[in-house]
Amino acid sequence: MRPQDILTPQPAGLYCKPGDFYIDPVRPVARALITHGHSDHARAGHGRVLATQETLDMMQLRHGEGFAAATQSVRYGETLTLGGVTVSFHPAGHVLGSAQIAVTCGATRIVASGDYKDAADPTCAPFEVVPCDVFITEATFGLPVFRHGDAAGEIARLLASVALFPERAHLVGAYSLGKAQRIIALLRAAGFDAPIYLHGAMDSITRYYQSRGIALGELRPATGARKQDLAGTITLAPPAATSDVWTRRFPDPVTAFASGWMRVRARGRQKGIELPLVISDHADWDGLTATIAATGAGEIWVTHGQEDALVHWCGTRGLSARPLALVGYGDEDAEDALPTTASAEGGS
Amino acid sequence: MQSFAHLIDRLAYEPGRTNKLRLITHYLAETPDPDRGYALAALTGALSFKHAKPALIRDLVAARADPVLFALSYDYVGDLSETVALMWPADRRGRNAPPPPTLTEVVDTLATLPKRELPAQLSRWLDDLDETGRWALLKLITGGLRIGISARLAKTAAAQLGGHDPQEVELIWPALAPPYTELFAWLEGRGDKPVSRDPAPFRPVMLAHAIEDADFDKLAATDFAAEWKWDGIRVQAVTGRGDLGVPVTRLYSRTGEDITAAFPDLAPALGHVGAIDGELLVVRERRVQSFNVLQQRLNRKTVTPKLIKEFPIHLRAYDLLAEDGEDLRDLAFMERRARLERFIARLGSARVDLSPLVAFTSWPELAAARADPQSAGAGADSEAIEGVMLKRRAAAYVPGRPRGEWWKWKRDPHIVDAVLMYAQRGHGKRSSYYSDYTFGVWIATESGDQLVPVGKAYFGFTDEELLQIDRFVRANTVARFGPVREVVHEEEQGLVFEVAFEGLQRSTRHRSGVAMRFPRINRLRWDKPPRDADRLETLERMLKAQPAGKPDADAADHDRRQDIGNGPTELL
Numbered sequence: 022m023r024p025q026d027i028l029t030p031q032p033a034g035l036y037c038k039p040g041d042f043y044i045d046p047v048r049p050v051a052r053a054l055i056t057h058g059h060s061d062h063a064r065a066g067h068g069r070v071l072a073t074q075e076t077l078d079m080m081q082l083r084h085g086e087g088f089a090a091a092t093q094s095v096r097y098g099e100t101l102t103l104g105g106v107t108v109s110f111h112p113a114g115h116v117l118g119s120a121q122i123a124v125t126c127g128a129t130r131i132v133a134s135g136d137y138k139d140a141a142d143p144t145c146a147p148f149e150v151v152p153c154d155v156f157i158t159e160a161t162f163g164l165p166v167f168r169h170g171d172a173a174g175e176i177a178r179l180l181a182s183v184a185l186f187p188e189r190a191h192l193v194g195a196y197s198l199g200k201a202q203r204i205i206a207l208l209r210a211a212g213f214d215a216p217i218y219l220h221g222a223m224d225s226i227t228r229y230y231q232s233r234g235i236a237l238g239e240l241r242p243a244t245g246a247r248k249q250d251l252a253g254t255i256t257l258a259p260p261a262a263t264s265d266v267w268t269r270r271f272p273d274p275v276t277a278f279a280s281g282w283m284r285v286r287a288r289g290r291q292k293g294i295e296l297p298l299v300i301s302d303h304a305d306w307d308g309l310t311a312t313i314a315a316t317g318a319g320e321i322w323v324t325h326g327q328e329d330a331l332v333h334w335c336g337t338r339g340l341s342a343r344p345l346a347l348v349g350y351g352d353e354d355a356e357d358a359l360p361t362t363a364s365a366e367g368g369s
Numbered sequence: 370m371q372s373f374a375h376l377i378d379r380l381a382y383e384p385g386r387t388n389k390l391r392l393i394t395h396y397l398a399e400t401p402d403p404d405r406g407y408a409l410a411a412l413t414g415a416l417s418f419k420h421a422k423p424a425l426i427r428d429l430v431a432a433r434a435d436p437v438l439f440a441l442s443y444d445y446v447g448d449l450s451e452t453v454a455l456m457w458p459a460d461r462r463g464r465n466a467p468p469p470p471t472l473t474e475v476v477d478t479l480a481t482l483p484k485r486e487l488p489a490q491l492s493r494w495l496d497d498l499d500e501t502g503r504w505a506l507l508k509l510i511t512g513g514l515r516i517g518i519s520a521r522l523a524k525t526a527a528a529q530l531g532g533h534d535p536q537e538v539e540l541i542w543p544a545l546a547p548p549y550t551e552l553f554a555w556l557e558g559r560g561d562k563p564v565s566r567d568p569a570p571f572r573p574v575m576l577a578h579a580i581e582d583a584d585f586d587k588l589a590a591t592d593f594a595a596e597w598k599w600d601g602i603r604v605q606a607v608t609g610r611g612d613l614g615v616p617v618t619r620l621y622s623r624t625g626e627d628i629t630a631a632f633p634d635l636a637p638a639l640g641h642v643g644a645i646d647g648e649l650l651v652v653r654e655r656r657v658q659s660f661n662v663l664q665q666r667l668n669r670k671t672v673t674p675k676l677i678k679e680f681p682i683h684l685r686a687y688d689l690l691a692e693d694g695e696d697l698r699d700l701a702f703m704e705r706r707a708r709l710e711r712f713i714a715r716l717g718s719a720r721v722d723l724s725p726l727v728a729f730t731s732w733p734e735l736a737a738a739r740a741d742p743q744s745a746g747a748g749a750d751s752e753a754i755e756g757v758m759l760k761r762r763a764a765a766y767v768p769g770r771p772r773g774e775w776w777k778w779k780r781d782p783h784i785v786d787a788v789l790m791y792a793q794r795g796h797g798k799r800s801s802y803y804s805d806y807t808f809g810v811w812i813a814t815e816s817g818d819q820l821v822p823v824g825k826a827y828f829g830f831t832d833e834e835l836l837q838i839d840r841f842v843r844a845n846t847v848a849r850f851g852p853v854r855e856v857v858h859e860e861e862q863g864l865v866f867e868v869a870f871e872g873l874q875r876s877t878r879h880r881s882g883v884a885m886r887f888p889r890i891n892r893l894r895w896d897k898p899p900r901d902a903d904r905l906e907t908l909e910r911m912l913k914a915q916p917a918g919k920p921d922a923d924a925a926d927h928d929r930r931q932d933i934g935n936g937p938t939e940l941l
Binding site: 170291293 | 375382391452458
C-alpha cells in the first residue's frame with residue numbers, strides 16, 4: 022500500500038483509512054489518537070481517544086470529565102492493532118507524556134512525530150528516534166536562523182538579571198503546559214532554590230507535574246503576594262498575562278519570554294519583551310535536520326510551520342519531501358489568548 | 370566580544386533609561402581595560418570600520434550557506450547582520466576551539482588588517498562566536514549598532530562608575546581617545562582627572578526642546594529672549610593659542626566633528642581667541658540663502674575656488690562660550706549675549722555676524738513674528754528661517770538638552786492629503802510590518818484622473834496606526850514586487866494619509882516633478898475617500914508660494930544633511 026493511502030490529510034486531520042482513526046484531529050471524530058496534551062492537538066468531543074496516560078490526564082484537567090466518550094491509555098513502546106494497521110507510541114521529548122505515533126501497515130512504517138524536540142528536558146522522557154519509511158515532521162522552527170542553543174545558558178542570563186536588578190520582579194512568560202515546568206526545573210538545576218511564583222492559570226497543571234514525580238521545589242501563587250515581597254523574585258505566567266493589567270502587582274517587572282521565537286529580535290521587540298530567553302520545546306533547525314536524517318526515512322512530510330525551507334533542505338539531501346496541508350495547528354507560544362483556566366485568576 | 374555582545378543585546382531590548390544606565394555601568398565596572406574602553410567608544414559612536422560593508426557580509430554567507438535557505442531566512446528576519454549571525458554554519462574543523470575574540474582584538478586587528486584579508490578574518494571570528502556574539506560583531510563593524518543609546522547616556526554611565534557628574538565627563542571628553550584608560554583611572558580614583566591640551570577644544574552643545582502649545586501656559590514671555598531659527602548647520606567656531614602663541618582655529622559640527630578643512634574661507638575671519646556657537650549659512654549679496662543652497666557647499670571631497678566663490682560661507686553667531694581663556698558657560702544667556710555682541714564687533718568681519726534678537730513682549734506677538742519673519746525684521750533673510758528659538762534669559766549654557774531652558778518653535782509644516790500607493794516592509798523591529806509608504810496625489814491625464822507618486826514616508830504614525838496600516842496593506846494588495854506591495858488606490862477605494870512636510874522642491878527624479886522635504890504621516894484619514902485627496906496643482910501652488918531656493922536643487926540629496934549634523938541617534 023502506498024504511504025498516502027495509509028495516512029491521508031483530511032479537513033478533520035490526518036486520517037488512517039486502514040485503521041479508521043485520526044491523529045490529533047481538529048474536529049470531533051469517532052476515533053482519535055492524540056500525540057500530546059496541547060490544546061491544538063488534544064481537543065474535546067471525540068468518541069474514543071487513545072493516548073498516553075499523561076496526555077489523557079491533561080485532557081481531563083483542561084476539558085473536564087467526559088472530554089471523550091471513552092479513553093484508552095497506551096505505554097511508550099506498546100504495540101496495538103487497530104484494523105489493518107499496528108500502532109505504537111514513542112517519546113517525543115516535547116512535554117510530559119508527548120508521543121510520536123508509529124503506524125505500520127504491511128512493510129511500510131510511517132511515524133507521525135507530532136511536536137518534538139531532541140534537546141534535553143528534565144520534565145519529560147527523552148526523544149527517541151524511530152526508524153521508518155515516511156517521517157512526518159513539524160516545521161515550527163524550520164529555518165536555519167532558529168538555533169535554540171543551550172537552555173541552561175538562557176537560565177543563567179535570567180539569574181544574572183535577577184542579581185543585577187534585585188529591586189525588580191522578573192516575570193517570565195512561558196506556556197502553561199510544559200514550558201513553565203521545564204523553566205522551573207532548569208532554575209532548580211541551576212541552584213535557584215528560592216520560592217518561584219506562579220500565575221493562577223498554571224497552578225493545576227504544575228501540580229499535576231509534581232504529582233507525576235517531577236521535583237519543582239517550593240511554588241507559591243503570585244496572587245495575594247505583597248508587591249514589595251515580589252522584588253527579586255521570579256514569577257511564571259502565560260505569555261499573554263505578561264502584558265496584562267495583572268502585571269501591575271509586581272514592582273517594576275522585567276518582562277522575559279521563554280520561546281524559540283525569541284531568537285529573532287523583531288519578535289521580542291514587537292511583544293515589548295525586555296529579556297528574551299531562547300528556550301523552546303520544539304526542535305530547532307539543527308534538531309529537525311538531524312532527526313530527519315536519523316530516522317532513515319526516504320520520504321518526509323512536513324507540517325505546520327516553515328515548510329518551504331525544510332522541504333528544500335530535504336531536496337538537497339536527496340530525500341523526497343512535500344508539505345502536508347494540515348490546518349489548525351499552531352505554536353503554543355504564539356497563542357495570544359489566555360488559556361481557559363485563566364479564569365482561575367478571577368479578574369484580579 | 371561576548372560580554373560586550375551580551376551588553377548590547379540586553380540594551381537593545383531595555384526601554385528604561387535608568388535600567389540602561391545600570392546595565393552599562395555594571396558592564397564597565399566588571400570589564401577590564403582596554404575592552405571596556407572600546408565598548409564605551411562603540412556606544413559613543415567613536416569607532417568606525419571603513420572596509421566592512423553589507424556587501425562583504427552577503428559574500429561571506431553566500432560562500433557558506435545554501436542560497437535558497439539564506440533567502441528564506443533573510444526574508445523572515447528582515448535584517449542582514451542578524452540573519453547571518455543566526456544562520457552562520459560555523460566551521461570549527463581543524464581548529465583547536467580557540468576562545469572567541471575580545472573586543473580589543475577585533476578593534477586592534479581591524480585597524481591594521483589589509484582589506485583583502487578581511488573576509489577570511491571575519492569568517493574565523495564568526496566561527497568562534499555564538500549567535501549573539503556574531504550579531505554584535507556584524508552590527509559593530511558595519512556601524513549599525515542602533516540600540517537606542519545616545520553618546521550622552523554612555524558617558525553618563527561612565528560618570529556613574531565614579532559617582533561623578535556627567536557634565537564633568539562631557540567637559541573632558543574632547544581630550545580623550547579610545548580606550549579611555551586615563552578616564553577610567555580617574556573615575557576609579559586611581560589617577561588624576563584628564564585635562565584637555567587642545568588649544569581649540571570642542572565644547573558639547575546645548576540643545577532645545579520642541580515647544581508644544583501647552584508649554585506656553587507655563588512660561589512667562591518676559592523670561593525669554595527670541596532669535597530666528599536658521600535653516601543652516603549648527604557649528605562651533607573655536608580659536609585658541611597653540612604652541613608659541615600661534616592662533617589655532619577649528620570649526621566643529623554639533624557632534625564635535627572637526628569640519629575646518631571644508632571651510633577654508635571662514636577660518637581667517639575668526640582671529641580672536643574664543644568659542645562661538647552659531648549657524649553656518651551661505652550668504653549671497655547680503656542675503657541668507659536657503660538650506661538647498663547651503664547643501665551644494667556641504668560634503669564635497671574638494672573645496673574648489675569656484676565653490677567658495679559661488680557659495681560664500683558665513684557664520685551667524687548666537688552664543689559665546691569662551692573668550693580669551695575665560696569660560697563663559699556659567700553666565701546667564703543675556704550676559705553671554707552682551708559679551709558676544711562686543712566680540713563680534715571686535716572681529717569686524719563680513720563673514721561673521723550676529724543673529725539678531727526678535728523683539729516681543731507676549732507670546733501672540735512672537736507668534737506673529739514667527740508667522741511672518743519678513744515683516745518682523747528678518748527682511749530678505751526670511752527665506753532661511755524655519756521658526757524661532759526661545760532662550761531663557763537667565764539660563765547658563767548646559768550641554769545636552771536641559772528641560773525648560775531652550776525651546777525651538779518651528780513654523781507650521783505644510784499639509785496635504787495623499788493616497789497610499791505602495792508599501793514596503795521595514796527593517797529591524799519593523800521587519801514584519803509594511804511600514805514604508807509611497808503616496809500620491811491626483812493629476813489629470815488623457816485617460817482621466819490618475820495618482821502620481823509625490824513622496825515616501827516611514828514615520829509620523831503611532832505603533833497602533835502602524836498595525837492598522839499593515840493590516841490594510843495586507844488585505845488590499847493588488848500586486849507584489851519583491852518586498853513592495855502595490856496597494857489598492859482607486860477613486861473610491863484606498864487609504865488617504867494626511868502628509869505633513871517642511872517644504873517642496875522641484876525634482877527631476879520624481880514623475881510628479883516635485884519632492885517633499887521631511888514628509889511624514891500626520892494622520893490617517895480613514896474617513897476620506899481617495900477621490901477627495903489633493904491634486905498635484907495644490908503642490909504646484911505651494912511650490913510657487915514658498916520662497917525660492919535654487920530652482921534645480923535636487924531634493925533627493927537632502928539626506929546628506931544627516932552626515933554632517935548627527936552623531937549616533939536614539940532609535941526611533
